[in-house]
Amino acid sequence: ETGVTQTPRHLVMGMTNKKSLKCEQHLGHNAMYWYKQSAKKPLELMFVYSLEERVENNSVPSRFSPECPNSSHLFLHLHTLQPEDSALYLCASSQEALGEKLFFGSGTQLSVL
Amino acid sequence: KQEVTQIPAALSVPEGENLVLNCSFTDSAIYNLQWFRQDPGKGLTSLLLIQSSQREQTSGRLNASLDKSSGRSTLYIAASQPGDSATYLCAVKPNTGTASKLTFGTGTRLQVTL
Numbered sequence: 001e002t003g004v005t006q007t008p009r010h011l012v013m014g015m016t017n018k019k020s021l022k023c024e025q026h027l028g029h030n031a032m033y034w035y036k037q038s039a040k041k042p043l044e045l046m047f048v049y050s051l052e053e054r055v056e057n058n059s060v061p062s063r064f065s066p067e068c069p070n071s072s073h074l075f076l077h078l079h080t081l082q083p084e085d086s087a088l089y090l091c092a093s094s095q096e097a098l099g100e101k102l103f104f105g106s107g108t109q110l111s112v113l
Numbered sequence: 114k115q116e117v118t119q120i121p122a123a124l125s126v127p128e129g130e131n132l133v134l135n136c137s138f139t140d141s142a143i144y145n146l147q148w149f150r151q152d153p154g155k156g157l158t159s160l161l162l163i164q165s166s167q168r169e170q171t172s173g174r175l176n177a178s179l180d181k182s183s184g185r186s187t188l189y190i191a192a193s194q195p196g197d198s199a200t201y202l203c204a205v206k207p208n209t210g211t212a213s214k215l216t217f218g219t220g221t222r223l224q225v226t227l
Contacts, residue, residue: 002156002158004156006156041219042117042216042218042219043157043202043204043215043217045214045215048214055214088154090157092157101162102157102159102215103159104149104156104157104159105156106155106156107155107156109154
């Protein structure tokens with residue numbers, strides 16, 4: 001176990017549904033991230049929360065909405081998704097001040113029908 | 114814009130062979146470089162992290178080298194085993210910015226056969 005837990009592991013949703021992905025880290029880190037991994041494409045950074053600062057990638061559609069209530073929890077709220085949003089969504093954390101390693105969760109495999 | 118390339122995209126070797134995976138990046142202004150392993154449908158596991166001031170890092174049968182000026186890193190796996198079968202990704206962190214905005218390569222899918 002890496003100390004980063006993601007739920008659910010698998011999610012199938014329709015385009016009109018609203019769902020949320022959850023991530024929890026037990027490592028005492030101060031930065032958390034959402035990545036998207038699509039087939040045959042590099043991992044894409046979606047959002048990062050670091051030292052209370054939220055850094056948003058402007059290319060992420062508004063149908064993805066992150067929430068970071070505290071340093072240990074991170075959510076990704078999903079609504080009116082498109083089939084092309086089907087991918088593996090990975091959460092990660094790090095101790096940013098030290099530029100240390102990134103620790104990843106096992107991911108949520110999302111399928112949008 | 115930083116670009117990270119990994120060649121080959123896929124590699125199959127018999128058990129026991131030593132092998133080298135390659136990673137190249139276009140912007141040498143990096144803070145560090147990480148090698149990750151990813152099993153199918155799973156998250157990434159960090160294998161080695163090399164700071165920009167370092168030349169190499171070793172962990173067990175793995176050795177990663179970094180030549181920042183030429184924009185290259187290699188991951189050397191000694192005496193490969195079937196359990197090494199996975200996708201290996203490299204990622205670079207830039208010098209600027211407070212968050213880990215890593216740029217990832219697309220990975221090399223390794224299969225070690227019996």
